[in-house]
Amino acid sequence: MWNEAVHQQRSCRKPTFGKLSKLLTEARARSSWLRDGSQVAQQQTLRTYALAFQHSFRVKGRGRPRPKRRKDTLPSLEYTTRGFSIRDHRLRLPGGVSIPVVWSRELPSDPTSVRVYQDCLGYWHASFVVRRDTTPAPEANGTIGVDWGVTTTATTTDAVYDLPYLGHRKRCAAELAKAQRRMARRRRVKGARPSNGYLRAERQTARIAKKAARQNIHDARVWVKRVVDNHALIAVEDFQPKFLAKSRMARKAADAAIGIAKRELVERGLRAGRKVVLVPPAYTTMTCSQCGTRAKNRLGLGVRVFRCDTCGYTACRDRNAARTILATAERNRAGADDVRHAITSFRDGARVRSEPEIPRLPAVGKR
């Protein structure tokens, strides 16, 4: 359905859900295999596509939706209220499909939709959209600045809240390499069906990689909770990982999973009603957090200590950057209104959800 919608782009310049579902009705009348499938799931795919298409205009750098290839797309289907039901603890889908679900927890309310998908390990999941009451975050009035890095994943204004480099991927690197070698040994020629031994080794490789990824997410969330619970203003470096991904620190930078930590921090901070400010990273390292003077020369990556020529303030390079980030956010607090941008986040290729506005400060001068 998705690829069919993409191919309609020539005839249907601005695909809306209405236009696409009209096409679906015609297509269902023509071909019987489409009629056999669930209409709700087909419509939902089109709805997702229409949203993705609209979204591609709003976010700079995001192209139009592209066709999905079976080779590298995991199966995923979404059903809305009309398309599924839960009876006797089983999930029932159209076409007489009844799935014995292993429930991770009780649903707090009646679900409005369910997404059934397979992960890279081959396990199937059902993810429900439910309404639930939020627990109010504790009162806090602290402020914090966060600077991302490789030696320490997150350096904050207060050393107590630093997130150290955890090295989950590094720890299992040898094990992963072993599993990948096993895969390479068992690989058959191109075009031939892979052997069972190869598939087993492939699953093992995926399991090791997935475990490290899960540990990263878990630790990021534990850290984020501590930060969010104790601070009212959170100034976050608007880190763009592109530069690090091209450097010789790429492996370690990827291991640190800065992107996950940043996303969780922004999301959970907003959810708790905290003020989250994204500060552009330009000049944060070379500006003195005490007197605000910007150094003439750029600090090389090897220089770990910042020294201000004007006031003589000396601090750890990252700590100074975190303080500068916080100072920038505090200084621009009043003026942040006119540079606000609404940010919509696009999740799982599925939903467009508008989030509360995050003020983004303009970059100071040229980079």
Ligand SMILES: [Zn+2]
């Ligand atoms: Zn200074």
